[in-house]
Amino acid sequence: MRETLLEISGLNVRFSGARTVHAVNDLSLSLDTGEVLTILGESGSGKSVTLKALLRLLPEKRTAIGGSMKLDGIDVMGLKGRALSDYRGKTVSMIFQEPALALDPVYTIGDQIAEAVRRHTGASRAQAMDVALDMLKRVRIPSAEQRLRNYPHEMSGGMRQRAMVALALACRPRLLLADEPTTALDATVQIQVLLLLRELQKEFGMSIIFVTHDIGVAVEISDRIAVMYAGNIVEEGSAAEIIRDPRHPYTRGLLAANLHDAERGSRLEAIPGSPPPLATKPDHCSFAPRCPHVTPACLKALPPVFRPGPRRRVACVLGERAFTTAQQVPVHEAAQ
Amino acid sequence: MLTYFIQRLVYVVPVSLGVSVFCFLLVHIAPGDPLTAVMPIDATAEQQAAMRAAYGFDKPLPVQFLVWLGNALTGDLGNSIATGRPVAGEVMRAVGNTLILAFAASLIGFSLGILFGFVAGYFKDTPVDRAVTALSITGVSVPNYWLGIVLVVIFSVTLGWLPSTGAGPGGSSAWKWDVEHLRFIILPAVTLSVVPMGIVARTVRALVGDILSQDFVTALAAKGMGRAGILRHVMRNVAPTTLSVVGLQLGYLLGGSILIETVFNWPGTGFLLSNAIFQRDLPLLQGTILVLALFFVFVNLLVDLVQPLVDPRIKRG
Ligand SMILES: Nc1ncnc2c1ncn2[C@@H]1O[C@H](COP(=O)(O)OP(=O)(O)OP(=O)(O)O)[C@@H](O)[C@H]1O
Ligand code: SF4
Ligand SMILES: [Mg+2]
Numbered sequence: 001m002r003e004t005l006l007e008i009s010g011l012n013v014r015f016s017g018a019r020t021v022h023a024v025n026d027l028s029l030s031l032d033t034g035e036v037l038t039i040l041g042e043s044g045s046g047k048s049v050t051l052k053a054l055l056r057l058l059p060e061k062r063t064a065i066g067g068s069m070k071l072d073g074i075d076v077m078g079l080k081g082r083a084l085s086d087y088r089g090k091t092v093s094m095i096f097q098e099p100a101l102a103l104d105p106v107y108t109i110g111d112q113i114a115e116a117v118r119r120h121t122g123a124s125r126a127q128a129m130d131v132a133l134d135m136l137k138r139v140r141i142p143s144a145e146q147r148l149r150n151y152p153h154e155m156s157g158g159m160r161q162r163a164m165v166a167l168a169l170a171c172r173p174r175l176l177l178a179d180e181p182t183t184a185l186d187a188t189v190q191i192q193v194l195l196l197l198r199e200l201q202k203e204f205g206m207s208i209i210f211v212t213h214d215i216g217v218a219v220e221i222s223d224r225i226a227v228m229y230a231g232n233i234v235e236e237g238s239a240a241e242i243i244r245d246p247r248h249p250y251t252r253g254l255l256a257a258n259l260h261d262a263e264r265g266s267r268l269e270a271i272p273g274s275p276p277p278l279a280t281k282p283d284h285c286s287f288a289p290r291c292p293h294v295t296p297a298c299l300k301a302l303p304p305v306f307r308p309g310p311r312r313r314v315a316c317v318l319g320e321r322a323f324t325t326a327q328q329v330p331v332h333e334a335a336q
Numbered sequence: 337m338l339t340y341f342i343q344r345l346v347y348v349v350p351v352s353l354g355v356s357v358f359c360f361l362l363v364h365i366a367p368g369d370p371l372t373a374v375m376p377i378d379a380t381a382e383q384q385a386a387m388r389a390a391y392g393f394d395k396p397l398p399v400q401f402l403v404w405l406g407n408a409l410t411g412d413l414g415n416s417i418a419t420g421r422p423v424a425g426e427v428m429r430a431v432g433n434t435l436i437l438a439f440a441a442s443l444i445g446f447s448l449g450i451l452f453g454f455v456a457g458y459f460k461d462t463p464v465d466r467a468v469t470a471l472s473i474t475g476v477s478v479p480n481y482w483l484g485i486v487l488v489v490i491f492s493v494t495l496g497w498l499p500s501t502g503a504g505p506g507g508s509s510a511w512k513w514d515v516e517h518l519r520f521i522i523l524p525a526v527t528l529s530v531v532p533m534g535i536v537a538r539t540v541r542a543l544v545g546d547i548l549s550q551d552f553v554t555a556l557a558a559k560g561m562g563r564a565g566i567l568r569h570v571m572r573n574v575a576p577t578t579l580s581v582v583g584l585q586l587g588y589l590l591g592g593s594i595l596i597e598t599v600f601n602w603p604g605t606g607f608l609l610s611n612a613i614f615q616r617d618l619p620l621l622q623g624t625i626l627v628l629a630l631f632f633v634f635v636n637l638l639v640d641l642v643q644p645l646v647d648p649r650i651k652r653g
Contacts (some may be wrong), residue, residue: 082562089560101551106572106648116559151648155471167559 005174005207007055011067013058013231014050014281022051022281025231027067033174036201036208038218038239040254041228043274047211051177051230053106054209055088058157072174090120093168093178098184099160101151103167109136111147113167120171121278139196158189162196165318169200176201176208182217194221215254221241224311227251230276230286237312247306285316293318308331337644344640356408359626368473388395389639397407413623418603418615423623425577426608431627433503434597434604437528438512438589440521445529445589446536446582453540458534458567460545475534481595488599491523498523524600528593532585539581543574576647583639587632 013024023046031037040049052058053065056079069076072091081088096102104112112127115136123131129148136144139162152160161181168176178197182190198221201208206224212218218225225242227235227250235248246252253271272289276282285291285298297317306319311331371593379387388394392403407414413423445528449472469540492500499520503511547553547570592606603606605624612621644650 057554059559085557085560085562087560088558094555094558096555098549098551102555104552104556104573106576107569108648115561115565119560119565153649171560221475303535 003033004030004079005033005035005072007068007070008030009068011050011053012063012065013046013053013179013269014021015062016064017062020279023231023277024053025278025281027232028283029226029233029236031175031207031209034201034226036198036210036222037224037226038211038212038222039228039233040218042213042271042275045228046231047228049231051094051209051211052178053093054175055094055176056066056084057088079117082168086120086300089116089168089170089173091211092175093173094172094176094179095161095164095168095181099140099157100152102164103160108149108151109155109163109167113163113170116167117170124224131170132166135170136163138169138200139163139166141270142165147262155320157185158193161185161189161193163201165193165197169204169206172204172206174206176206177211178208179211180213181210183213191220197221214241219335227254230278230282232282232286232315233313233316235313236307241309243311247319248287248288248316249293252291340643340644342360342651346635347438348633348637353628355383355629355633356405356626357401359622359629360404363622364397368457384532385410387479400410405440408626413626414619416620418611418617418619418620425619426620427605427623427627430592430603430605430624431631432606433511433602434592434606436503437521437602437604438586438592441528441589442532444525444580444584445532445585448529449536450540450578451532452533452569453537456537456541457548458546458570460541460548460613472534472537473540477529478530478539480527480530480593481599483634484523484596487523487527503603524602527600528589528596530584535585536578536581539580540574543577544570547573553564559627576643579646580639581634587635592630592637596603630632 008027009027011024011027011029011116012022015021015023017218027046027050029037039050041047049058054071054076065077067077074087074091081324104108107115107330110129110132111148113132114125116126117123118125123126133144133148135149139146141159143161147155147159147163152163155163157182161184164181176197181197182193185193188286194217208221210218210221222239225237225239226233227248229250235242235246235251237245242251243255246255250271257271271290275288276286282302284301285294285303288298290303291298295317301319303315304319305313305315306318307313385394392400395403404414405438411424416423416426418586419426452468452472456465459465488500491498503517503520553566554570558570561569561628592604592609594606594610596602597604597606598610605628609621611617611622612624
């Protein structure tokens with residue numbers, strides 16, 4: 001009983017201005033209702049830009065955006081004016097990395113939640129406050145009645161992120177975008193917020209796109225994982241497939257780096273080299289300069305996409321060989 | 337909250353006391369004997385001593401201060417040496433006129449300054465922004481007495497639309513808010529408003545630009561807020577700092593401008609001060625400065641008291 005909620009095809013985002021950045025390049029992605037997808041990738045791979053594109057939050061002037069995004073029957077690229085702001089926060093909403101910066105410092109938490117509720121449901125102030133209170137209870141903020149009247153600076157980091165979750169879910173969106181929502185929090189608080197998100201996701205039946213650097217977090221929370229590099233998805237599959245049977249040399253590198261550290265929560269910094277600057281649109285494999293298996297074919301054209309199973313893909317010339325002889329590409333070699 | 341208010345109120349006491357010590361000492365720091373200016377050059381030593389005793393200058397300093405402070409507390413600031421009239425009355429009348437001028441100038445300066453600053457910050461780096469920025473830099477840097485003279489030349493001398501000097505048909509003590517009087521206030525008020533307008537516009541522009549670049553503005557858009565909703569948040573966020581800048585400027589305006597009041601013959605505290613200085617009228621000078629300084633303290637207190645009502649981040653309790 002799969003029901004496709006989101007279908008992104010051929011998404012391109014290019015920033016112009018002081019320097020040109022091809023941040024997202026021909027990205028395609030689909031997501032089912034009730035599914036949790038994690039986008040995994042190094043800093044600068046275009047994760048945040050992809051999420052912002054989904055909410056059409058990129059600065060209009062300096063951004064060229066192309067491709068198509070369909071969500072719940074809505075043509076996201078075609079939205080404008082009132083229809084666009086109706087969509088934001090109602091159909092899709094977002095939580096951010098730094099709740100301290102994402103909340104207005106001079107409005108109370110209650111007002112900020114109630115404002116979104118009133119905007120989308122036309123409820124009265126009192127009704128919207130009731131919804132806000134209910135949401136604060138659902139995200140298990142203690143003494144919610146008092147917290148309603150608190151300003152963001154009067155709360156702890158974990159508490160603020162819970163409030164942000166309450167705000168984002170107050171209008172029961174179909175899709176929640178969570179951009180590294182726990183990175184700024186202490187380890188124990190991180191886990192609490194993750195468990196809470198997972199629980200609310202089940203309760204509300206919504207979908208989540210989760211962005212993180214942290215493989216441990218990705219495994220903990222997601223059904224599916226998409227690995228992103230230089231503005232495109234290089235490998236996608238179920239969480240189990242990606243962890244047990246990584247195909248793309250980049251994914252292998254990520255995992256190896258993480259396994260070597262043997263510690264959950266370590267960052268993806270162990271692959272030698274750095275991501276390409278993306279001043280021009282890639283016309284061959286972007287990972288080639290860092291890839292231990294690079295062949296002349298990798299530098300000639302974009303790698304083909306192999307689909308070794310349903311909803312499973314790998315964008316690498318090795319894809320097919322990797323599919324049949326996966327064991328021959330040793331993990332430690334990929335990590336060098 | 338209450339503790340904060342009481343604390344602010346209590347702070348005012350030592351500050352005011354310091355201000356009055358300074359004003360009192362002013363007379364004694366100034367070179368020359370305060371009485372020499374008014375005494376006939378050929379006054380005998382006995383005459384001088386009598387005069388000194390009459391003004392209390394023969395007693396030790398602390399005693400003089402206490403007497404002076406006691407009198408000041410009962411509203412007696414001594415008599416003007418030049419006119420012999422009570423200083424308190426002269427100062428109060430001048431303060432009244434300066435208040436009227438300051439009120440008119442703030443109305444113009446603050447409303448336009450906030451408006452211009454907001455528009456410039458909202459449309460940052462567009463021609464509108466550059467125009468406003470150029471205007472406010474000009475406003476702050478052009479000497480305002482010069483601007484006053486230019487305005488007089490254009491609107492009074494050449495066009496003959498507005499009167500150039502004075503506070504209206506009623507003279508210095510009978511101001512009314514009617515057309516006949518308002519005609520007199522337009523030029524000095526506009527001239528006086530230019531600097532605060534420029535300063536407020538530049539501050540608000542920077543604040544709005546800064547707020548708009550913050551993450552929570554993106555987050556507001558992400559939850560579906562429209563342009564008007566976001567603007568409301570921006571206003572609430574720039575209000576506290578704008579308020580303190582406006583308060584500071586208001587303090588300056590209330591002090592009266594010596595140059596502008598002199599150019600326009602506006603009978604306010606600035607005008608009074610310049611007279612007191614030129615006539616070496618020390619009691620008058622002392623009284624005027626005391627009242628002005630206390631005014632400044634009072635306005636700052638007011639800003640401090642209002643601030644926590646607009647900015648929840650200020651520590652309360
Ligand atoms: N508004 C913008 N204008 C110009 N360039 C931008 C803009 N936003 C992002 N970029 C560029 O796009 C690229 C992708 O950025 P993005 O923020 O999506 O990375 P990310 O994958 O989220 O990284 P991180 O893990 O550090 O958050 C980066 O090179 C970044 O500099
Ligand atoms: S396409 Fe070539 S360079 Fe790119 S990841 Fe695959 S093997 Fe490495
Ligand atoms: Mg990011």
